[in-house]
Amino acid sequence: MLSMINEAVSFIRSRYVTTPTVGLVLGSGLGTFTKEINIEAEIAYNEIPHFPVSTVEGHIGNLIFGVLGKKKIVAMAGRFHYYEGYTAEQIVFPVRVMKFLGIETLLLSNAAGAVNPAFHVGDLMIITDHISQLIPNPLIGKNFLELGTRFPDMSEPYKRHLIHKVRSIAEEKNIKIREGVYVAVTGPTFETRSEYKMIHAMGGDAVGMSTVPECIAAVHMGLPVFAMSVITDVGIREEENVITHEEVLQAARDAEPNFATLFCDLIRQL
Numbered sequence: 001m002l003s004m005i006n007e008a009v010s011f012i013r014s015r016y017v018t019t020p021t022v023g024l025v026l027g028s029g030l031g032t033f034t035k036e037i038n039i040e041a042e043i044a045y046n047e048i049p050h051f052p053v054s055t056v057e058g059h060i061g062n063l064i065f066g067v068l069g070k071k072k073i074v075a076m077a078g079r080f081h082y083y084e085g086y087t088a089e090q091i092v093f094p095v096r097v098m099k100f101l102g103i104e105t106l107l108l109s110n111a112a113g114a115v116n117p118a119f120h121v122g123d124l125m126i127i128t129d130h131i132s133q134l135i136p137n138p139l140i141g142k143n144f145l146e147l148g149t150r151f152p153d154m155s156e157p158y159k160r161h162l163i164h165k166v167r168s169i170a171e172e173k174n175i176k177i178r179e180g181v182y183v184a185v186t187g188p189t190f191e192t193r194s195e196y197k198m199i200h201a202m203g204g205d206a207v208g209m210s211t212v213p214e215c216i217a218a219v220h221m222g223l224p225v226f227a228m229s230v231i232t233d234v235g236i237r238e239e240e241n242v243i244t245h246e247e248v249l250q251a252a253r254d255a256e257p258n259f260a261t262l263f264c265d266l267i268r269q270l
């Protein structure tokens, strides 16, 4: 594992020498955020040793290096999901590589379905906590002490000080923001009516197919995490409720300007 990480890091350094301090994972429909970055280098995932290759429509599959608000940043345009057939460990490989490249903060984003009945399509939700028990944990298997401890504490997976910063930015910029618990599922099916109800009953506000493995791998390595969901559909509805990938992508694209404002300001303040 460590030699794989080091090989990927060496390859990347052979193409781009600057050390990024912020890592960013862009979720479905949020790839246009890369226009905010003054791009200095772009490396396709399939060039990087041991990187999985993204297969989903709406996910491009590039590691992007550049500057945003004076911060050196590495962004993943396209991420890996359990439903694509990767192991949980493969999914988090890029996060480990970013940590070894030098990042000090990890910012995660995703498209998610709401199960909190107060939420609407287009809402932005700060993830304050998560429930990960419906998908495999990426730390299952041999523990690498060089990465972190066998039994990581998960009492604050999303750092309070980062949540506070985004709350203040949202207030200052007059952007309505939700907060809530993200429940991770495997997908690729969207949920049945009963599953959405179960997710709400177990304490979730939103549900999605990503983010939590990456957060766990980051916490394991002591890397501070902030995460935000774009609500792209509402799961709990009595009326007809067919959810499509196209509508999810469109809703995320529509919410992207507010998302960009919050993330750009947060990155500047890090």
Ligand code: HPA
Residues within 6 Å of the ligand: 111, 112, 113, 114, 185, 187, 190, 191, 207, 208, 209, 232, 233, 235, 243, 248
């Ligand atoms: N369920 C699971 N994942 C999702 C959803 C959803 O409703 N919307 C976007 N990603």
